[in-house]
């Protein structure tokens with residue numbers, strides 16, 4: 001029981017990190033980005049590539065991977081989504097799905113379809129006992145880094161001019177535009193932030209588990225699950241949702257491995273039907 | 289006038305209604321009645337909660353507290369289409385025509401989905417024709433609705449509301465953005481509806497129109513009912529003048 | 542009467558003319574077996590199934606604006622109904638087709654609570670339902686998902702190839718015909734209003750949940766029928782083969798490519814993509830998925846209305862060049878310019 005809780009929470013940090021960007025884009029631009037999982041995977045593989053191929057130290061590779069992914073996100077926004085997102089949201093779903101396919105296929109062509117992992121030699125002790133539970137210290141470090149980067153995101157959104165513009169667009173697009181905010185630019189920045197944190201999630205995950213291009217879709221779905229549980233439009237919701245989802249998915253695959261996906265999706269449906277605003281989200285928006 | 293004669297049972301009775309959004313209290317214990325055939329003007333500054341009141345009465349938002357009774361029946365918690373079928377219909381503050389559809393189709397949607405007992409009395413096509421004729425839209429029935437002038441678009445919205453066969457019509461700033469001639473036309477139409485016995489809740493920022501059309505005026509500010517009474521009496525209340533009317537209207541009268 | 546005004550007249554004209562058009566099209570296609578060998582006939586069956594599936598998806602996704610990302614589940618359930626019904630219970634093909642359609646429609650009825658969700662949530666809820674079903678069928682011994690010694694179902698083909706060709710051509714006719722009728726009916730009006738502005742639709746009396754549910758059930762029943770009929774054609778049915786995500790994606794892709802929310806869209810899209818697919822498979826097998834993805838991105842970015850909007854845009858320009866009058870539009874036939882958010 002404690003094991004499930006501890007390991008679930010440790011994984012949950014990364015899920016939360018991946019979901020921040022998904023939630024941000026859904027809240028600010030108003031689209032579900034089906035390419036989000038592809039960004040997570042891209043970040044992981046880019047980090048692995050930088051570290052293995054060029055021998056870049058992990059910390060630098062991680063930052064490089066995250067920023068590279070952010071850039072990819074901004075490019076996707078400028079070249080593709082910006083032309084479509086004012087149309088029916090359905091179109092953007094299909095469009096970003098196509099983008100996910102293209103990114104994944106290009107990634108496969110460039111890096112191959114096999115699963116890759118980045119094993120770090122940290123010199124840390126392997127772990128310690130917390131009651132009856134063995135806590136691997138490296139996972140703990142990754143979890144701590146996740147929390148710190150979440151805090152960084154909170155500060156960026158809450159305290160900077162950049163963050164204020166993004167929040168203004170989220171709360172009321174028309175009045176943000178009237179007060180001189182460039183919507184197109186802000187959306188690109190939003191996608192950049194979203195991609196950066198997705199890439200960061202990938203960069204950390206690749207040190208714990210193998211990553212391969214074909215996994216992109218499950219990352220998208222997981223991000224969606226996280227914000228459905230936590231609540232749309234609140235970063236704190238994504239954090240809580242990530243941790244809850246971590247425990248839930250780890251518990252499901254621990255206690256009932258054969259039907260684990262059915263359990264997590266069942267929980268998703270329960271949330272969608274009975275509490276669509278999630279644990280911490282605001283109520284559903286309605287027209288003015 | 290309406291208050292002098294013995295009153296029939298109210299068509300709509302709102303009691304102690306409140307609506308809270310997260311931390312914002314948009315409606316706070318609002319209550320008033322609307323009687324059959326009566327026009328109630330509803331005024332209040334921006335953000336007073338007028339649109340929220342319509343959203344709650346028309347079933348788009350659940351009330352946080354209080355009761356709403358329509359034709360003697362509690363309608364809190366009913367779906368919007370059920371409330372529309374009972375005979376309470378509203379217009380929207382923002383443009384709300386179905387894009388890409390003709391004027392005819394815009395109105396016909398409402399006629400098609402009337403409840404069965406009304407559909408038996410009059411066919412959908414006849415109902416649409418009558419609504420278009422009433423609003424003077426026969427000549428442009430085949431045009432795409434959003435290509436019309438803004439005044440005609442508002443007529444389409446009223447025609448559509450009429451086609452549902454309402455007992456109560458709630459208009460949300462229907463005159464906003466109209467020139468004097470178009471406003472006059474719409475006001476005329478609303479007076480015509482009143483003569484047909486349809487009650488109206490008339491939300492409008494243009495106070496002169498409100499005073500002209502209404503039998504009674506309700507003033508709300510910050511989610512609370514501030515005053516209620518006959519138009520002239522309300523216009524003279526000092527608290528109303530200070531909150532909403534400013535000095536100008538009072539001097540003009 | 543020239544081609545432009547004829548196309549326009551059919552589009553805006555009475556349902557009867559559209560059905561007549563469909564019948565002529567089907568009759569022409571029915572002559573194919575006279576000139577085609579088995580390879581091409583098999584291919585045509587796949588094209589019919591794809592168009593039929595896409596047209597069904599189009600009803601809820603295109604006309605209703607509710608993109609189902611789990612629509613493949615209805616095809617899969619139909620295929621399993623066909624396989625289990627024919628192999629385990631020895632039922633004839635028509636019986637399993639009816640059962641497959643009914644099962645899918647019943648399953649769709651379970652989605653009703655999900656209809657309270659807005660479009661995006663709906664999309665992902667349907668995806669979740671499909672994944673749940675896939676998991677369940679894969680683990681359930683009744684459907685032979687679990688036992689490793691007889692995974693899946695092997696069926697004897699119950700018809701000759703020509704038989705399947707005409708069966709699926711007939712089904713396609715029924716599907717498209719039913720859609721033509723539905724989108725011009727009261728349901729079509731409801732769908733149009735729901736897609737443009739659901740809040741408004743409910744405020745003027747449209748029982749939105751009811752009409753979404755009816756539409757979704759029709760749109761689920763046809764894939765169920767197709768799946769049941771497809772089982773003996775495929776000869777081998779397993780979770781892997783009939784629950785593949787690509788089945789759902791093909792429905793969406795074909796519809797969007799041809800033009801969502803138009804009757805003709807999935808037909809045009811199905812034919813065009815089959816041709817592209819043939820070329821891509823034949824020549825660039827390795828880049829097959831990449832080409833597909835790039836096509837999706839290109840069409841959604843450059844022409845979100847799909848091929849149909851390119852065509853109708855051309856027709857409109859020719860017409861307005863001839864005489865500049867405003868034109869009526871029927872529900873179910875959105876304006877040919879790119880759809881705008883209401």
Ligand SMILES: Nc1ncnc2c1ncn2[C@@H]1O[C@H](COP(=O)(O)OP(=O)(O)OP(=O)(O)O)[C@@H](O)[C@H]1O
Nearest residue numbers: 285286309312314333334335336337338339340341
């Ligand atoms: N969906 C919502 N979520 C959160 N707050 C809301 C929502 N709708 C309205 N409000 C708030 O409720 C208050 C009342 O708003 P409402 O739109 O009812 O005012 P109004 O009287 O119609 O104003 P106006 O004259 O500008 O139309 C405002 O403070 C508004 O910000």
Ligand SMILES: [Mg+2]
Nearest residue numbers: 338339340381
């Ligand atoms: Mg308002």
